[in-house]
Amino acid sequence: MKKTRVNGVLILFLLSLFSSNAFTQMMDLRHARIIAIEQDDGLVSKSIVVLKEEVEKRTGIELIIYNKWSTSDQPSIFIGLESDMEALPQDVRSMTSKMPPVYKEGYKIAVSKTNKTVAVIGADKRGVLYGVGKLLRTMEMRTNQLLIPQDFNISSSPAYPIRGHQLGYRPKTNSYDAWTVNQFDQYIRDLAVFGANSIEIMPPRTDDDFTNIHMKLPASQMMVEQSRICDSYGMDVWMWYPNLGSDYTHPDSVARELEERSSVFKALPRLDHLFVPGGDPGDLEPDVLFEFLKKEAKVLHQFHPEAKIWVSPQVFRPTQKWFDAFYAHVNQEYDWFGGVVFGPWIKTPIEEIREKINPGIPIRRYPDITHSLSSQYPIPKWDLAYAITLGRECINPRPVDEKAIHNAFDHLAQGSISYSEGTNDDVNKMVWSDQDWNPETPVMETLREYARYFISPDLTHEIASGMLALEENIMGPLMVNDGVLRTLQQWQDIARKAPLFVKDNYRFQMGLIRAYFDAYTYRRLIYETELEHKARAVLAGDQTQGSLHALNEAREVLTSAWKNPVMPEWKKRCLALADSLFNSIGAQLTVEKHHAAAGRGNFIDNIDLPLNDAMWLLDRISVIEKLQSESDRRAQIEEMLQRTNPGPGGYYDNFGSPRSWARVRSNVSWAQDPGSLLSPRVSFGVGLKNQEWVHEVTAKGFEGSASPVAWMNQVTALYDQPLEIEYDNLDPKSGYTIRVAYTGRFRSRMKMLADDLLVHDFIQTGIQPIYEFEVPMDAVADGQVVFKWTCGEGERGAQVSEVWLIKEEATAGRNN
Template identity: 60%
Template structure:
């Protein structure tokens, strides 16, 4: 018989996913759980969590013994260090040989010969985290409880703050649809992965009071959230922005104080209050800290040990504001807990650490939920994804989240993430694992995630599938053929998945993204080709006649809608969106699921055009109405040559990474992951008053559609300079610079070339295109260095396009206001 050669990758997959695990595990399906001197409620809760989670995943309810005994059953022993004196020497000695553990730490040890697993916490919290780790490593399937034979861990968290914000408010993409039971389930999941803090929000924020999804008033739900957290021994934080109109008048202050009495009294447990300096809110530091002093008095009436934390968030930052803020921070208020570093803080965390007293702790508030217009946007994101996935899509970014975490980890005592729903579920788990131990490999976290939440049969497939989804976002989409491979991986998992896995919201999220990404990839290929065909047709306007060319070009572009590509993939996305609404309350569309516009409703943008069809159609319809053939042909040529700088000229679309080679890089991302001192990709048109709109749309110039290039920019934050260098210009010629100022927010921008003023501060946001002569003295060496800066207090510089034009070349008339 001829030997059959099995590819190594198949062998590896089988071993890592199944055979290897079974060969190296011990069967605890008929074991009992014993709690050793578990007098505290939290230790007892840890035992109950262990029993319940094993029963949920294996259908086996292990009995709980009130004390350890010598009967013949395998045992899982849960206890606290210092309370194990009654254990036999055979169990105690192996524990003493393990590394020491500290607060909230645990020791896990499987002793196969004794058929015993030990879960020993340094304290009561440690028992709960030890149970969580055991559940993550156990192989739990119907009728079977297997524990790795080599299980031996001694672990203490590096950071004392490890948590996530779970706001019960309409602005979130799922939390407002949660029931009390769902919050209990989700908080338990986070605790099992090491979280020790949950941040809730008051009923009044920068949001509506209620939504159609809420099953109870927010004031009642936050009481339930606090109660749930207390049952798991988890710290309760509250994010409480200053939403009042006046914090100086006594009547207005009393309204705010009365509200805080009602809110603080409502919650059983509140360990810390986080008040942002801004975003939202707009107080001077003097008024802010006078107000916080009053807030602390109210807080301590109901929660005497709670501390007040504050962030230097401010929309229009100035040196005067920050100097006053840090002066207050260093005064030593007795109610003050620490400083929070989050979105829209101009001061890098390294500088904050230098400006405040060494004893003052810093807590990070990372935005893990948004992909653009955020603290940590996807680096150099493809415009097609920005248009369709948008700001708040399902966004597993495990490697990038670890990178961001570890870049600044040394400056803080941990983090409580900014989250707007379940879309960032993978990112939450990664942050909790990194806050516990920054050395934890991402793949280990993902395998635990897949094994525990979806099932041991999906450990490797889902873990690698989540990594593949992150890789889908890497670089230009047009050439990323790996997107289709990612879909094939998830389809293979989908094909074998039983109904309970297909109904699992975590599996549904990964599967939806795989279909969505592949659909956008195929659409981008298709629509890019259609646009090129339309351009080819229009270049033949002289032969075909302008009216015929225009009509044929428009029909060609319309094929994207009339004959769509891969409609079955779109249909699967819509079905999965409905499934997620059913399984977890995820609101991925406005009409069908009741999402808030510009939030998690990325399914609404699934068919947004990925080429310049909107601008093309807008232009061609106007050209069609011109009075004669000559004018129409001339206008068509002008349109097609919009970006042409002419012979000897230069053109850069700064939304495209290919044009970034001329841009001065700034700080390395390892030291500046939030681009506080380095350029970043940005999105949005920002014309005609379109400020703070999160959708990436090409509409915004007096109601007309704009070129797609205007939706994508390079940007710097605040008054950090944006710099570009052009070389190999002809020093004997004269040049002009044409620039497109578009972007999410209007700013006052100034341009210099080689330190020579080209234009003083211009308020962007209405007129997109400006053109200026380049000073002749700047051209003597054939090289120019362009610098843009904003005025103090501005949000940043945004440039979408730039042309360097030789002045002796005839220019066409570009898209402009009629």
């Protein structure tokens, strides 16, 4: 199977298509008739229904469908296949024949202002659907008004044959689990309008509960409905089906697994591809995995003879032996085998996978577009305040990043079906579909079509710009990002002038709630940071009234963050919008009120989590004030205040801060390696005492006490990639001690070198947070040193949250 992105296959022919229709002459289609030049094909007829219904929803105009054309002054919209061109009027045939050719799933749209005609011509029946989708995205639709740019002419074919998204119906998702059949139908239609041709569904049994309070149908019934809906739009149906059984070698266990799959496959009206992850979840050795897949393929083909099975090398603790066996099986090219899927928690970069497998074996990408941390493509160098509050699965429009991630590797695959957990990534879905269709598409073009079609043509530019601003909100240090307040002002301005149907639109509300939430977090961060500085000043100041008085005063200062909160009206607006989103699309943004799965999309629950070191300071204050001796209390206060002080000539780094990140060595840019397989990333979570899966970054800590906030973010190198941190301007005549905090989501066996000299051999992290070692004198003899951490084979990765580099004279009396 060869790649389809070649010159001549993708042709985007625009005679005159502006990014905005504001200054373009428009043709009135309010009284247009639809001429169906192909009446026998079900998908072409369905495409015409899509056009008719979506226009009527937005305008109230009911377009009449005719089965043949007759001369009339009435505007006409011709819809059909390129093979039926002879049925078109001569002027329409002439116009479309002069346009560049289109190929599989491609379309031509031609507008003639002279004859008041629009022609949507598909290279095939799917091409008709995508042509109708592009027409809908381009028209301006208002109540009793339907307009198209008079000079809109386009000839376009998709760059890649796989363009889709996963819509898993299970409790873990942040909204899909609450949907009705009609809501799935509408959303699948929306994705098709933006060029998607594939939907990935799930079986009833996954790494999740079978049901919850939201689900309208059992999963066994909804998967059938999803398959049926996709088939009605001519879209491919994929199924993500992990291996969750306890034994795949014993004949009885294998028989039970195959029996379950038989019942699932038999129930589905359509199934084109099966995707079986190698892990996450599931944990089989390749020989066992592929032996089972051979048996699974026979069951699959009883009901879907042409379906293929795709496999991913996803495995949490990979070894070279595992990979060698996996790729040996892949290169056998079994007759049931479809290709390799590249997704989250795959150690091998996609470039290397392409080199390891035979040239004719296709790769399908499985990009994680839904998560912001602990994910395949986390937000680079994200601010801890956002990680704490927005969390892993917030509403996350990242159009610029998503295009960059897509375009970094698109040439190595046949397209993508995204990993999604709900509507939080709605903007990202449309960007990926547009990029899979044409990687040259500007992000702003997609956003304008998104705003025009889904929300309002009168707010096209404002909402598109607002989505870009939301992405800018989350870039870089929050404390100095005063653009967050301007973003809120822009969204507030839109909301003030927007009609009621826009204010009630869930896609608009998703942008608005993020604007309020970000601004509220920004103001809280400034406020709470200042409170912490004030509390520390109280503890460090004049204590003539005694240490107990100072401790109590500091407590009062710190607790005023929630006793006298800043901007409560913004929080109130967020809560109201969260309720609206729950009522409209089942978005579960809180656990208690909306019954969300904890740690998933419930970012509103985090809206007031502390953004400073208040929890750790309050915990220490409670301990210190119980001491009986004034001198002991003062000594402990001093130790608390001096926690990060490395002493004279020393260095301290917290690897959640931009200043400290300057010490981290990397030869690969984010644009080249957005998945951090070859370069370090920022990670979040305390992760001590066996808490390996920490998605909510809270103040819970170690041995029952609160953690310093610095333990909540780390610099991380995945798997066995080395993590290197460099120090210079050292005193070559002095000895040094390194104190290091090993916290984070992973509990890995790590060793540390200093300029290739051993500092410590492999130790198991996650047992205690702070370690201290002597630095070999030879390593600092030239005044600089590079510390390097590596993990053993099969580990998840090296993580470092803090480093103190302490000169010999200053080593005494420094405790964590």
